Amino acid sequence: MSPQTRPTGPLSDSGVSVVVEWAVEISVDYLLYGANIVISFTVIYLLTTTSTHMTRGQIGLLFSTIFMLLVSTLYVALNTAFILIQLPLFAINPPDIISSRTRIDIAVIYVQRLNFIACDLIAVWRAWILYPRNLVAKIVLILCMIGSFAGIFVRAGLGTEEALREVGDTGGPLEMLEQTLPLLITNLVSTSMIAYKAW
Incomplete structure (x- = not known):
């Protein structure tokens, strides 16, 4: 090992606690998002298959359900990206x-x-x-x-x-x-x- 190379060790206690906090946050986000997907797809299925002619109220509910599912998907993706983009900060020379x-x-x-x-x-x-x-x-x-x-x-x-x-x-x-x-x-x-x- 050259004298200029610094040895890498395990994460500090504060680094470990931050990574654990991120893992818990992502886990909870995806757990709630999974429940949201199940409920949203159930509503979409029931609205599209129960009648041959949808009323304006059913169409409004269908589009609002799809919109809220898309917003939830975007939120979970952005929150995950926000956490993952910070992982390189634990490197010796962070970008x-x-x-x-x-x-x-x-x-x-x-x-x-x-x-x-x-x-x-x-x-x-x-x-x-x-x-x-x-x-x-x-x-x-x-x-x-x-x-x-x-x-x-x-x-x-x-x-x-x-x-x-x-x-x-x-x-x-x-x-x-x-x-x-x-x-x-x-x-x-x-x-x-x-x-x-x-x-």
Whole structure:
């Protein structure tokens, strides 16, 4: 062995804990994604085979199911790529992957929030069709969705800024309220309207 070659040893304790954390994160992501695939394909199968003529509601549900499955697939793929691209950082001479890691991190931020919007859109759509001629109900639902879009994109913009500045802070509980509170209010309002109609 030449004197310039440094011997490589096992990973440090912190490196091992990071790799274990990544493995657990990927495992949980794919476990939940597998359940999502089973449910989505069951819904797609039932919607396409139960009747010869699909209603507009069934077509909307079919496209929203496909859209949410595609978003989930993209999220799992990007999250896995984000983890795998960081593995070379444990090398003795790690490559410069900051720009790639930042781009993937920003894509994950937006794809994750697309799923939140899709869930809220489905809840609002279900309430919308139950109140076909009620202008007040439709205005309330539109205002709720505007609030959800605003909360999602404000939080996504702040997350993008943090990723570009390489700040590891994802925001505390109060900072996350700008995203979660409008989504929660939209879900509560639309679910309450559906429950009222069912009652």
